[in-house]
Amino acid sequence: MQFYVDGFRGGNPDIKNAAPTNRREYSTNAPLPEKVDVLIAGTGPAGLCLAAQLAKFPEISTMIVEASPENIERGKADGINTRTMEMFEAFGFADKVKREGYWVNQTNFWMPDPQDRTRIKRLGRVQDVADDSSEMPHAIINQARIHEFFLEVMRNAPTRMQPDYNWSVQSLTVDNSTEDHPVTVVLVNTGVNAGQTKTVRANYVVGCDGARSNVRKAIGGELHGDAAHQAWGVMDILANTDFPDIRQKCLITSATEGNVLIIPREGGYLFRMYVELDKLKDDERVANRNFTAQDTIAAANRIMAPYSIDVKEVVWWSVYEIGHRMTDRFDDVPDSERANRNPRVFTAGDACHTHSPKAGQGMNVSMQDTFNLGWKLAHVLRGQADASLLHTYSQERWLEAKRLVETDHEWARIMSAPPGESELDGGDEPRFVRQFKLNLEFTGGLAVKYDQSRLTGSNQYQALATGEEVGRRFHSAPVVRLSDAKQLQLGHVAEADGRWRIYAFAGENDGSTDSAIHRLADWLEQDANSPVVKYTREGDDIDSVIDFRGVFQQTFDELEYDKMPSLLRPTKGKLGLQDHEKVFCVDHKGLGDIFTMRGINREQGCMIVVRPDQYIAQVLPLKATDELAAFFDGILVQPE
Amino acid sequence: MQFYVDGFRGGNPDIKNAAPTNRREYSTNAPLPEKVDVLIAGTGPAGLCLAAQLAKFPEISTMIVEASPENIERGKADGINTRTMEMFEAFGFADKVKREGYWVNQTNFWMPDPQDRTRIKRLGRVQDVADDSSEMPHAIINQARIHEFFLEVMRNAPTRMQPDYNWSVQSLTVDNSTEDHPVTVVLVNTGVNAGQTKTVRANYVVGCDGARSNVRKAIGGELHGDAAHQAWGVMDILANTDFPDIRQKCLITSATEGNVLIIPREGGYLFRMYVELDKLKDDERVANRNFTAQDTIAAANRIMAPYSIDVKEVVWWSVYEIGHRMTDRFDDVPDSERANRNPRVFTAGDACHTHSPKAGQGMNVSMQDTFNLGWKLAHVLRGQADASLLHTYSQERWLEAKRLVETDHEWARIMSAPPGESELDGGDEPRFVRQFKLNLEFTGGLAVKYDQSRLTGSNQYQALATGEEVGRRFHSAPVVRLSDAKQLQLGHVAEADGRWRIYAFAGENDGSTDSAIHRLADWLEQDANSPVVKYTREGDDIDSVIDFRGVFQQTFDELEYDKMPSLLRPTKGKLGLQDHEKVFCVDHKGLGDIFTMRGINREQGCMIVVRPDQYIAQVLPLKATDELAAFFDGILVQPE
Ligand SMILES: Cc1cc2nc3c(=O)[nH]c(=O)nc-3n(C[C@H](O)[C@H](O)[C@H](O)COP(=O)(O)OP(=O)(O)OC[C@H]3O[C@@H](n4cnc5c(N)ncnc54)[C@H](O)[C@@H]3O)c2cc1C
Numbered sequence A, B: 001m002q003f004y005v006d007g008f009r010g011g012n013p014d015i016k017n018a019a020p021t022n023r024r025e026y027s028t029n030a031p032l033p034e035k036v037d038v039l040i041a042g043t044g045p046a047g048l049c050l051a052a053q054l055a056k057f058p059e060i061s062t063m064i065v066e067a068s069p070e071n072i073e074r075g076k077a078d079g080i081n082t083r084t085m086e087m088f089e090a091f092g093f094a095d096k097v098k099r100e101g102y103w104v105n106q107t108n109f110w111m112p113d114p115q116d117r118t119r120i121k122r123l124g125r126v127q128d129v130a131d132d133s134s135e136m137p138h139a140i141i142n143q144a145r146i147h148e149f150f151l152e153v154m155r156n157a158p159t160r161m162q163p164d165y166n167w168s169v170q171s172l173t174v175d176n177s178t179e180d181h182p183v184t185v186v187l188v189n190t191g192v193n194a195g196q197t198k199t200v201r202a203n204y205v206v207g208c209d210g211a212r213s214n215v216r217k218a219i220g221g222e223l224h225g226d227a228a229h230q231a232w233g234v235m236d237i238l239a240n241t242d243f244p245d246i247r248q249k250c251l252i253t254s255a256t257e258g259n260v261l262i263i264p265r266e267g268g269y270l271f272r273m274y275v276e277l278d279k280l281k282d283d284e285r286v287a288n289r290n291f292t293a294q295d296t297i298a299a300a301n302r303i304m305a306p307y308s309i310d311v312k313e314v315v316w317w318s319v320y321e322i323g324h325r326m327t328d329r330f331d332d333v334p335d336s337e338r339a340n341r342n343p344r345v346f347t348a349g350d351a352c353h354t355h356s357p358k359a360g361q362g363m364n365v366s367m368q369d370t371f372n373l374g375w376k377l378a379h380v381l382r383g384q385a386d387a388s389l390l391h392t393y394s395q396e397r398w399l400e401a402k403r404l405v406e407t408d409h410e411w412a413r414i415m416s417a418p419p420g421e422s423e424l425d426g427g428d429e430p431r432f433v434r435q436f437k438l439n440l441e442f443t444g445g446l447a448v449k450y451d452q453s454r455l456t457g458s459n460q461y462q463a464l465a466t467g468e469e470v471g472r473r474f475h476s477a478p479v480v481r482l483s484d485a486k487q488l489q490l491g492h493v494a495e496a497d498g499r500w501r502i503y504a505f506a507g508e509n510d511g512s513t514d515s516a517i518h519r520l521a522d523w524l525e526q527d528a529n530s531p532v533v534k535y536t537r538e539g540d541d542i543d544s545v546i547d548f549r550g551v552f553q554q555t556f557d558e559l560e561y562d563k564m565p566s567l568l569r570p571t572k573g574k575l576g577l578q579d580h581e582k583v584f585c586v587d588h589k590g591l592g593d594i595f596t597m598r599g600i601n602r603e604q605g606c607m608i609v610v611r612p613d614q615y616i617a618q619v620l621p622l623k624a625t626d627e628l629a630a631f632f633d634g635i636l637v638q639p640e
C-alpha cells in the first residue's frame, strides 16, 4: 500500500485526508442534501460495496439511505468466495477477513452407510479451492462484519461517507427531459420522525434495497422465477457434537430423513446448518407453517444419526423455501429505448435476482454487481466516459445472473433429490461429489466471463496469454517487485480506485533500453494518440486513468532499475515523488514463474488491459498501439 | 483466532468484553487510583508492550503514566526484527505491520568503485532474512504506529486500559517491611496542572521511562558504557534520487567522505538515512555542534557521489553520537540481597541499556524486556507463582543486554572504520558483508538464548528436537490443523496471554488410542501430580494455565479426530463448548514437514514446553511425566 505521496501525515494511513466538501465534516447529523449525484438505497452488501467505491471520489456526491436504524448484527449470508476475496483485497480488507474468518479447505460428503443405511458415513472429500484457482481462500464470516468493513472504508475515505439510517425509499420518478438531477426520490423516515417525507433529486439512483425493492417496483421491474416448494431451516449455533467433521464443510444425505449442509464459522466454535424440512404444498408459503428452531434442531439430529448435536445457543435461525427469481433488466431502460436514452436508475443484488441461500452466492453476486457498476458511474460522473457506458451494466450482469440462477437451480435439484442406488454402493463417484467438483470454479465466482463488447475484446490474441482469458477476471500470480525485491501477488496492485491497468509482460531478453516494452511505454507516455496522453487530465498523476506496469522474465538481481522506461518510474503527487512500484520480475523463491503459470508467450510477451473491476478487457501484442488506442477511444472521452 | 466461546456477541471480536472493574468505564478522565498492582512509567515500546500484556488481566490493576501529553507522531526507531514480529503475532497485530510496513528483503553493500574511487559501486547483496530463519519478515515502520497498535490492544482488552498522559514519575521509595503496596511513587503533573503532585502506592513499579529514567535513578542504577565520539545524523525524508537501490536497505561506504545507511520506509516513498558526520573531540557533545538537517543532506550527497538526493520534505531528523551504555542490574535488589528479598522495582528498555540506533535493536530489545517481565508479574500477581520468580527478569535480560551491547559495539566499530584495501579489489568478500551475514541471526533477534535455570532446562534431551533449542525461542513451522484442514504456523497458536504451552510431537504411527501421546494427555488430565491438575484453578478452563497441543506425523486425512485424547478436545467457557483447535498434522501442500524442519525424532516424538514469552523451557521425551511435574513444581504454586 502506498501513502505519504503528498507529504507525511501521522496516524493510520488507511484514513485518507478528508475532502473539504464532505457533509459529515460539520456534523454526523448534517441535514439530508437536496441534490446528489448518486442515491443508493439499502446498506446490504450491494449498497455498501458501491458506496465504498464511490466514497473515494470527493467530486461525486453520494448518499446511501437505509430503512433500518442500524447495521444488522447477525444472520443472513456468510460465504465469501475466492473471487469476492480478490475484490476485498482491492478495498484493503481481505487480510482482516482472512484473519477473522473461517477458511473452507475441504468439503466432505456424508451419505447412508451402504452396510447400514440408518447411519451416515463419510464417502468422499474434496479440496474446496483448487490449487492456483485463486490466491485467496474461500472464507466464511458473518455478513454483518462484511458490512462493517465496508463502512470503515467509507468512513476513512475522503468523503467520510456514512449511511443515512432510518430513511426508506418510498418511490421515485425519472424526468427524461432533463440532464439535471432527473430522478426525484421520495424518502420516508422510519425513525423518531416516522412517516416524515423528504424529497431528494439525484442524477442516478441505485436500488440495492433487497428482494422487496421499492426501486425495482418504481422502474417497473418484476421478479420472475420458480419455487421448489421445499422448506429449509438455517441456523447459526454454538453446539457440541460427536460428529467428527464438524469443523469442515459437509453435505450430508440421510437415507430417509433428508439433507443437511454444515458450514463452520468464524471463531472456532460457531457453525451454520442448513436443514431440509418438509415439502410444501403448491399453494403453501413457508411462513404459514410455524416452524420453530426446535424443529430444525430435531430434523438435524434425525438426519445425522447416529451422531447428535447438543445445542448450547441458537445465535440466529430462519426458515425459507428454495426459489430463484430475477427481473428482465437491471436498469430503467426497456430494450426498445436503449438506442435513445441512457439509464438513470439501476437495481443490484437481491433487488433484481434472488437465489437459494445454500449455494452461498447471494451476497457475492450482489457485491460483484455493484463492483461492476461503481467504476462506470464514477467514469461518467467524473467526465471520463460518455453516459452510454452505463448500458453495459445491465447487459453484463443480467447474463451472469441468469447463468447463476440456472446453475443454482441445477444444484438445488440435485441436493434435494433422494440419493440413487448407484451412489450408495461406493462404486460410482456420487452424483453430489461429481456435480460439486464441476461447480467449484463457478461457486468460487471464477467462471464469470463477459461477452465480447465495446468493453471486452475478441480472443484474437488470446494465444499470447492462455491463462488470462479475455472477459474473465485477471488471474493473479506471484511476482517480485524490482525496486525492493518484495514477493507479492501481481493482482494485488489493483485497488478499487476506478483506474484501468495495463500489465505489459516483456518478451524474451527484454530489459534493455531498446525493447518492445520500452517502445510501448514511450508511446504511452508521449504519443498524441496514446490513451494516457489523451485521457489524463492536466495536472493529474500520469497513472491516474491508466496505471501501466511492467513484468519481466528475469529475476530482480538480473535487471537494472535505472534502465527502465520513465513511465515505469513516474513522479507523482504534490511533491513530485518518484513511484518505485511499477516494475516486477519473476519470483525467485519457489512460488512459480508467472509467465509459465499464466501461459504468457515468452518470445513476444504481451499486454493485458484490465478494467477497474479486475476483468480482462484486452490481450494484445506489445506493439499493438493502434488497437490499444482504438479500444480506449471507444470508452473514454477527453477531459474538458 | 478464537471467539464466542462464552456465547455470540456482534461486532469486532478483537474488542473483548469489558471487565466491570475497569476504571475507564466511568469516564476517560477518571481520577488516578490511590493504589495499583503495577505502575508503569513511560509509554515507549517497553512500557506499552508490558501494558498491553497486563491489560488482558482484569484481576491485576495496572496504570501506565507518561510525562508527554500524547503519543509521539514521528521519528525514533523504525526497525522491527523477525523475533519482534513473532511476538506481535501473539498480540494479534503482526498482520497489520506486514500490510503497512516496508519489508527488508535484501541488503546491498556499496563501496568505492575499484576503478574510480571517487564513485560508489554496488559490491554485494545479501538476502536479509535467511530462508526459514523465521516465518516473519523484517519490517520497517514508524515507531509511533507500533505504539498505536499496542494502545489499541490495551483499549480493546477487558481492562480498557489507557495511559495517563501528562504525569511524570518524579521519585519513588520502597518500604521493604511491608507486602502491601510497598512502593510509594510521587507523580508530578506536566499538563494543565503542571507541578501538581500526586502519590500512588504500587506493588510493583516498572521504569520504562527511557534513557534519562527517574525510576533507574531512584533505585540507584547508573548507565555505564562508552561513546565513540562520532556524530551521526538521521533523517526520515521524502526525496527523489538517481541512486538505483533507494528502495532497498543499503550500507554505503565512500572512499573519503564516510558512511551512509539507507532504510526504506512504509508507504513506498519515505526513507531513512543514517549519515556519518564529524568526529567529536573527547569532551565534546553532539548537541554543542549545532548540526542542521542541511548538514546531513549535504554529507549524504558527498558520500553517495556520483548519485544525488533531492529532498522534498524532511519529515524528522536528529543527530546523535554512538554509544552503548547499561546498568548493573534491572531491578532494585543488589546481588548481596538476592537471597533475602524479591524485587519490587524494575527497569526495562532504554532505561537500563542504550544502543547505537543504526543497528536497529533499541526498540526491539526494549519490547523483549517487558515481554519477558510481563508474564512473570502476571504469574505472581495472580497467585500462580511465588514472587521469587521475579529475580529471573534481571538475570535473563541483563545477560542478553550485555551480549547485545558487545555485538552492537563490534558492528559500530566496523561500520565506522575506513574500508581496507583488501575489500575494495573485489577479491575478498568485504568485511562489512562478512560481518553482516554473521550478525543476521543476531539482528533478527533470533540468537537470544537463556541460560539453564529453574525456568530453562538442560540440553539432556535436545537430540529429540535438534531444531528447537532449549533456552531459545520456539521456532514455528507449518502444520495443518486436523479439525478443519487449515494450513497454519504452529507458533501462531501462542497468544500473549500468560499461558504455558506444551507441544507434544507424536512418535511414529502414533494416532491410535494407545500411544505415548494418549498416555501423556491422560496423565496430564487426570493424575494428581500433573501440573494441569495441580495448578489449574477450579472452574477455570482446563487449558487456562497450560495449553496442551498435539502434532502428528500423518496428514489430516489419515487421522481420526474422534480417536484423539479428550485433553486435545476439551470443553471450555461458560457454555462448555468443545475446542477443536488443539490437534495438528504435517503440512500436505508443499510447505514442508515440521518433523524434518525442526529435527524432531520421528521414532519417539517428544514434548516441547514453551514459556508464555515463547521461549523453550524444556525438551522432554513423551513419557517424562516426572520431569515435567518437577519442572512446573519448581515454578508454579497451587491455587488457594
Ligand atoms: C433472512 C435472510 C436470510 C438469508 N440467509 C442467507 C443465507 O443463509 N445464505 C446466503 O448466501 N444468503 C442468505 N441471504 C441472502 C443474502 O443475505 C443476500 O443475497 C444479500 O444480503 C443480498 O444483498 P443485497 O445488498 O442485495 O440486499 P440485502 O442484504 O437484502 O440489503 C437490502 C437492504 O436494503 C434495505 N431496504 C429495503 N428496502 C429499502 C427501502 N425502500 N429504502 C431503503 N432501504 C431499504 C434493507 O433494510 C437492507 O438493509 C439471506 C437473506 C435474508 C433476508
Ligand SMILES: Cc1cc2nc3c(=O)[nH]c(=O)nc-3n(C[C@H](O)[C@H](O)[C@H](O)COP(=O)(O)OP(=O)(O)OC[C@H]3O[C@@H](n4cnc5c(N)ncnc54)[C@H](O)[C@@H]3O)c2cc1C
Pocket: B041, B042, B043, B044, B045, B046, B047, B065, B066, B067, B068, B075, B076, B077, B078, B079, B143, B167, B168, B169, B170, B208, B209, B210, B211, B212, B213, B214, B215, B234, B318, B348, B349, B350, B351, B356, B357, B358, B359, B360, B361, B362, B363, B366
Ligand atoms: C530522539 C531519538 C531518536 C532515536 N532514533 C532511533 C533510531 O534511529 N533507530 C533506533 O533503532 N532507535 C532509535 N532510538 C531509540 C529507540 O527509540 C529506543 O530504543 C526505544 O524507544 C526504547 O524504548 P523505551 O520504551 O525503552 O523508551 P522510550 O521510547 O524512550 O520511552 C520512554 C518514555 O517514557 C517517558 N518518560 C520519560 N521519563 C518519564 C517519567 N519520569 N515519567 C513518566 N514518563 C517518562 C518518555 O516521554 C517516553 O515516552 C531513538 C531514540 C530517541 C529518543
